[in-house]
Amino acid sequence: AQKITQTQPGMFVQEKEAVTLDCTYDTSDQSYGLFWYKQPSSGEMIFLIYQGSYDEQNATEGRYSLNFQKARKSANLVISASQLGDSAMYFCAMRESWGGGGNKLTFGTGTQLKVEL
Amino acid sequence: NAGVTQTPKFQVLKTGQSMTLQCAQDMNHEYMSWYRQDPGMGLRLIHYSVGAGITDQGEVPNGYNVSRSTTEDFPLRLLSAAPSQTSVYFCASSLTGGVSGELFFGEGSRLTVL
Numbered sequence: 001a002q003k004i005t006q007t008q009p010g011m012f013v014q015e016k017e018a019v020t021l022d023c024t025y026d027t028s029d030q031s032y033g034l035f036w037y038k039q040p041s042s043g044e045m046i047f048l049i050y051q052g053s054y055d056e057q058n059a060t061e062g063r064y065s066l067n068f069q070k071a072r073k074s075a076n077l078v079i080s081a082s083q084l085g086d087s088a089m090y091f092c093a094m095r096e097s098w099g100g101g102g103n104k105l106t107f108g109t110g111t112q113l114k115v116e117l
Numbered sequence: 118n119a120g121v122t123q124t125p126k127f128q129v130l131k132t133g134q135s136m137t138l139q140c141a142q143d144m145n146h147e148y149m150s151w152y153r154q155d156p157g158m159g160l161r162l163i164h165y166s167v168g169a170g171i172t173d174q175g176e177v178p179n180g181y182n183v184s185r186s187t188t189e190d191f192p193l194r195l196l197s198a199a200p201s202q203t204s205v206y207f208c209a210s211s212l213t214g215g216v217s218g219e220l221f222f223g224e225g226s227r228l229t230v231l
Contacts, residue, residue, distance in 0.1 A: 004159075033216040045160075045207060045222035052217055091159060095216045104150070104175060105209075105220055107159035 003027065004092050004108035011113050013082045020067070021077040021111045023092030029053075033095040034075040035105065036066065040088040048090075051075060082115045089113075119143050123208050123223035130198045130230045138193040138226050140208030148211045149191040150220070153177065153204040160207060166191055198230045 005024045013019040025034065036048040051059045051066045059066040067076040079086055092108045124139045142149065150165035152175075162175030166185040180202060182194040191210075195202060205227050209220040 029216075031216055033218075035219060037222075043205070043225050045209075045225075047219040047221075050217065050219060093160075095220075104162045104165065105160075107152075107161075109157055109159045 003106040004094055006092055006108035006111050008111045009109075011111055013079075013113065013115055015084060015115055015117055016081055018078060018080045019082055019113065021079070021090050021092075021113065023075045023077065023108060025073050025075060025092075025094045027073075027094060027096050029096045031096075034066070034068070035093045035095065036064070036075075036077045037091045037093060037107075038086075038088045039091065039110070045091075049077065079113075084115050084117070087113060087115045121208055121210055121221050121223040123206075123226050126224065126226055128226065128228050130195075130228065132199060132230060134198050135194070135196050136198065136228075137195075138206055138208075138228070140191045140193065140223060141189050142191075142208075142210040142221070143189065144210065144212070144221065145188060146210035146212050146221070147188070148213060149185065150175070150209050151181070151183065151191070151193045152207045152209065153202075154207060154225075155204050163193065163206075195228075198228075200230045202228065203230045204228060 032053045034051045038046040049061045049064045051068045063080045065078045089110045091110045093105045095105045121142045151163040152160040154160045161177045164183040166172045208223040211220045
């Protein structure tokens with residue numbers, strides 16, 4: 001089973017509108033972290049937002065917010081007031097304990113967002 | 118202000134050649150890892166390390182070796198390159214191995230194996 005599922009390979013949004021990028025996850029751990037990263041065409045990975053499994057409030061960072069629904073195992077990213085510079089690939093990821101004192105960040109396959117005028 | 122530094126940024130190899138991708142971080146992070154990114158597959162973990170002298174395999178370790186002799190450096194070695202190893206490689210680090218805390222990524226190394 002996929003650990004992280006992003007069902008939207010591509011999305012379009014008009015500039016200044018809000019957009020939601022979907023992410024569902026699968027884990028049996030009680031303690032885990034959920035992350036969103038942005039990858040522009042230049043290729044670097046940019047951290048956007050983090051949500052801990054025990055956090056009761058949804059995380060927010062500027063125009064980014066994470067709609068965390070623990071019972072449904074979903075962690076959707078909401079971008080408000082989209083800008084042309086938001087056009088990029090967006091990855092949802094989960095960090096969970098993985099034995100031996102280590103852990104791994106498991107990524108979804110990404111959503112390509114295109115912001116249009 | 119260096120963060121995570123990867124070299125080289127681009128490399129072309131012939132099948133069977135060996136090479137090392139270098140990764141260095143100056144943030145005194147305990148946890149370091151290597152990922153590969155292939156189209157349509159997100160990023161997949163190759164190897165990781167929770168501290169100097171400690172390494173372990175990720176989900177796609179075959180064909181790659183790592184070592185961690187210092188906190189700062191975590192090189193990835195390809196002993197005998199194969200076309201299937203054509204990919205973009207990312208090194209990442211975090212302060213601890215816990216489930217919270219972001220991973221800081223290098224800029225990536227694009228490897229082509231002919």
